[in-house]
Amino acid sequence: MGFAQILANGVVLGTLYACIAIGFSLVWGVLNVINMLHGSFIVLGGYLTYFAWAYTGISPVLILPVVAVLLFGLGYALQYLFINKVVSAPVLTTLTLTFGLDMILYNLMTVFFTATPRRVSMDFGRLEFWGVAMPVDRLIGMGLALLLTALLFVVLRTSRIGRAIVAVRMDREAAALMGIKVNHIYAVTFGIAALMAGAAGSVFAMVFPVTTNLSGVFLGKAFVICVIGGLGGVSGALAGGLALGIIESFAGVLVGPQNAITIGFVLMLVLLIVRPQGLVGVKGYE
Amino acid sequence: MTPTQRNTAIAAALAALTLGSAAAAEEVLKIGAPLALTGGLADEGHKQELVWKMWTDKVNAAGGIDVGGTKMKVEIVEYDYQTDGKRAGQLAEKLINDDEVDVLMAPFGSGHTKIVAAVAERYQIPLVACVASSTSVYDQGFKYLFGTLAPNSGMTESMVAEFKAKMPDLGTVAIYGRDDVFPKSMATATSESAKAAGLDVVYDELYPVGAIDHSAALSTIKSLAPDWIYMTGYTQDLILGRKQMQDLGIEAPIITMVTGPAYKEFTEGLGELADGVTSSTWWHHATGYTDVAGAWSSTDAFYQDFLEASGGEDPDYVHGSCAAALDVVADAASRAGTIEPVAMRDALAATDMETFYGPIKFGENGMNQGREMPIIQVQGGEIKILYPENIANAEMTFLE
Missing domain, CATH: 3.40.50.2300 (Response regulator)
Structure with a gap:
């Protein structure tokens, strides 16, 4: 089978992986919070997209911004009301809090949406060029993922709020002294992370069947990707996602699919030993 | 009232309660069910819960099951084990010791059935599994385990x-x-x-x-x-x-x-x-078994009742097998003439019946044999x- 097809599979998968990890990386890098809610945010985004599509027939691409805004509100509120209270506590405290919140959200979704796998069953067909077959929905997903990533990059680089987020990430005390409302910035950051997760969920509802069972899988992937790519920036999630996608794709063909995930974890371990800041991570955020 | 008097009064009240429930227990066949109502297998757990409720409602509305000449109502005691295998085992023990159930139903899947089967065997309580089909579950020499799916x-x-x-x-x-x-x-x-x-x-x-x-x-x-x-x-x-x-x-x-x-x-x-x-x-509602024993006299009768209970959703083999598993329990209790566990176990082993789900007859290892799937x-x-x-x-x- 062609090298090009394996590579293409890996790149498309890798971009979707980046989409999973980006919000997780942001919260971890800026707030030093390991957000256990992240997987459930993605699943929630997926379900909201599915139900909106199933009841109105509106294209998921148009539903995506609405879902993203809703998730921003949810993320902002959760951070402002709960997580900010303990955000400067050791990482285990915030991990426990988000873990508890995740159990509530996860089980609420199971109660209201049931765990039945749902999929936006629109078939966009596929493109074939040079013997490489590429599904259009994944290409759309990839496009949206790249667009969102670029958007976040620009926001962090150029906007006032983005510079404030970066400032808080660099030095919380100094940022507070400069008049930045740290709690507000934390809530905005968490909101943006939830927004990215919700958008990823919308994209995924077109590509994968969504079920609450996937929340742990998404969270695990996000974790591995952040460790591989490195925290502290948009580029880390992108590099980590692509690396993991391409490695899993080649490993799946060369050593069998049951070993592909193991290879990803081995890579994570090796990186932790030889390059703890990740492939492109900024030193000091490992 | 002195503290001693009060304690005596409480003890008397408790004794009365216990006696009361013991008297009631004679009239009721208690079936224990650890179910995955939350967590990864929640969807499957709810399917079991739904058909078991349908079954008990139908059977109890008809007066219950005939055990040794008396009509006995059926009660399902269920706990959510949150798709955590270990907890399924603990809850099975609780059902046997605290709730004193007469029969256990296994949760979804071969893995969790295996865990509950070990507990049921230890306490010698009959266990009917309706969603475990891997032979490895039945190959452990358990005497109290029966399964309605075929190998x-x-x-x-x-x-x-x-x-x-x-x-x-x-x-x-x-x-x-x-x-x-x-x-x-x-x-x-x-x-x-x-x-x-x-x-x-x-x-x-x-x-x-x-x-x-x-x-x-x-x-x-x-x-x-x-x-x-x-x-x-x-x-x-x-x-x-x-x-x-x-x-x-x-x-x-x-x-x-x-x-x-x-x-x-x-x-x-x-x-x-x-x-x-x-x-x-193992089963599909399009299979048309008619004139059969159990709560429903034909596959279609079950299907129609199911549509009503589920609000128009179609049943799948989990629903079919699990509802039929209770038919098997009721049939065994009727034939044994008692709900005493050892007699129930022997009656279950001798099961040979046609249900809306198809024929059920357990082999040496407790699995349903002779079904053309x-x-x-x-x-x-x-x-x-x-x-x-x-x-x-x-x-x-x-x-x-």
């Missing part, structure tokens, strides 16, 4: 034989299974059955639990161009797998997904893509039965 190997042999008969030049098969108790055992059994029947197994791999992409494996399968693709997994895996086959332009005359089409979620999640996919299943195919969005011939209602169609 996996029976399904794969008849499927290979049937497909060879329908497609004489069938030569190669690619097998791709989820690395998990049931899907793995189905993949392994099919691989063995296919080799035994002279087919060339060109691809035989497993994928890990939690895989969210199959493009690597499917790209390899595409390059091998097999006549038959056989994939096992749970509904979300199979929806994704079938979609990615389409995405990558993979075609084969026969695509089998176990147990995909047995679930309505599969056809709903795939739409037209589900068409032509074959599967084997249906091969089904999605045709025009509907489930058609291809095999066995006495209940078949369509001819097999090929995908290319």
Whole structure:
């Protein structure tokens, strides 16, 4: 089978992986919070997209911004009301809090949406060029993922709020002294992370069947990707996602699919030993 | 009231309560059920809960079951074990010791059934499993375990034989299974059955639990161009797998997904893509058994009641098997004339009945024997039965 097809599979998968990890990386890098809610945010985004599509027939691409805004509100509120209270506590405290919140959200979704796998069953067909077959929905997903990533990059680089987020990430005390409302910035950051997760969920509802069972899988992937790519920036999630996608794709063909995930974890371990800041991570955020 | 007097009063009140419940217990057959109502298997747990409620409502409304000349009501005592195997075992112990149930029902799946079976055996309480089909669960010499599903190997042999008969030049098969108790055992059994029947197994791999992409494996399968693709997994895996086959332009005359089409979620999640996919299943509501024993006198009677209870959803084999499992318990209690566990166990072992779900007769190891499991195919969005011939209602169609 062609090298090009394996590579293409890996790149498309890798971009979707980046989409999973980006919000997780942001919260971890800026707030030093390991957000256990992240997987459930993605699943929630997926379900909201599915139900909106199933009841109105509106294209998921148009539903995506609405879902993203809703998730921003949810993320902002959760951070402002709960997580900010303990955000400067050791990482285990915030991990426990988000873990508890995740159990509530996860089980609420199971109660209201049931765990039945749902999929936006629109078939966009596929493109074939040079013997490489590429599904259009994944290409759309990839496009949206790249667009969102670029958007976040620009926001962090150029906007006032983005510079404030970066400032808080660099030095919380100094940022507070400069008049930045740290709690507000934390809530905005968490909101943006939830927004990215919700958008990823919308994209995924077109590509994968969504079920609450996937929340742990998404969270695990996000974790591995952040460790591989490195925290502290948009580029880390992108590099980590692509690396993991391409490695899993080649490993799946060369050593069998049951070993592909193991290879990803081995890579994570090796990186932790030889390059703890990740492939492109900024030193000091490992 | 002095403290001593008060304690005496409380003790007396408690004793009265205990006596009261003991007196009531004689009239009620208590069935314990650890269920996965939250967590990964919540969907399946709710299916069991639904049909058990349907069954008890129906049977109790008719006065209960006849045990040794008295009419006995049936009560299900259930706990949510949150899809955590260890907790299922603990709750089974609680059901036996605190709730003093007479019979236990196993939770969903071979893995968790195995855990609960060990507890039931230790306390010598009969356990009826309605969703465990891996022979490894029944091979442990347990005397109190009975299962209404039939062994996996029976399904794969008849499927290979049937497909060879329908497609004489069938030569190669690619097998791709989820690395998990049931899907793995189905993949392994099919691989063995296919080799035994002279087919060339060109691809035989497993994928890990939690895989969210199959493009690597499917790209390899595409390059091998097999006549038959056989994939096992749970509904979300199979929806994704079938979609990615389409995405990558993979075609084969026969695509089998176990147990995909047995679930309505599969056809709903795939739409037209589900068409032509074959599967084997233990039961489907299109199988028309009539004049049978148990709470429902025919498959259709069960189907109609189910539609009402579920608000129009179709039942799948989990619903069928689990509702029939209670028919088996009631039948055993009636024949034993008592709900004493050892007598119930012996009566269960001697079960030989026809239900709306099909015949149930337990073999030496406690598994349901002698069932010809249906091969089904999605045709025009509907489930058609291809095999066995006495209940078949369509001819097999090929995908290319």
